[in-house]
Amino acid sequence: MNEPTHGEPNASAPDGMDCNEFVEVVTDYLEEALVRTERLRVDAHLAGCDGCEAYLEQMQRTVAMLRRLASRDT
């Protein structure tokens, strides 16, 4: 098991983002529906969190796998 790395000193600053918040805004982030300040908070968090970086990759891969169901189902 990797040691969690939450890097960035300001990741836990008052306006920083925790991982359990990131997983709830990830869709808005991917849909580009966040206001600029929120988007910057996500970017800052992602820059210092390998776990959420991996989570983001999993969500993107989930979408890609769903897209391919259409051709596999028929």
Next chain:
Amino acid sequence: MADERVTAPEPATEPGASADADLPGARDRDEVARLRQGDHDAFERLVERHGPQMLRVAALYAPGPLAEEVVQDTWIGVLQGIHRFEGRSSLRTWIFRILVNIARTKGSREHRQVPFSAFADLTEDAGPAVDPSRFQGPDGPKPGHWISLPTPWDEFPEERLEANETFATVRAAVDALPPSQREVITLRDIEGWSSEEVCNALSISATNQRVLLHRARSKVRRAIEDELARSA
């Protein structure tokens, strides 16, 4: 087999409808003109292009032969309503809007289901995207952060990600979703519609669409994660 129940809805009037790319498209205008003239070939081409996808979407609401009936009724509705089509949404969006209306009516009538309610899904199914036990509690060194990090899926061999079992897991996870979430994720991610098209066809706001999409995607992701962990 004219069916009086089938009425084409008015074209969408939401602001989002006009955000569709290059609308009203030249191909749409040409096609609508041909359909209005009763051009049989134009109709055949339309059926060929949209038929398979219409069947998949209809099956969301009405299984098996009922889905085919829904598609048939939709084409009747399209032919009856084409004179009222104003090109404020794409032809495809308009057709699928008719399809969803018919499928919802038929699906709930034949199966005595409670009609789909995005409202119920939005209010009653608000669980977290990730099991809270995966995050550190208030006494942890970093409250709210991962206890153990998610594994990047690109670390798995490609054949595992491509395995039939993995795709069967995705399919089963979608099928197990509450109806509104299943609708949204099917149209957006499986069928590849834009968010505008989905909001339009389902008559939901962009915000509600994102909430439903988020819950649906989060559950499917979790199912894949569990499957990959199980077969690791």
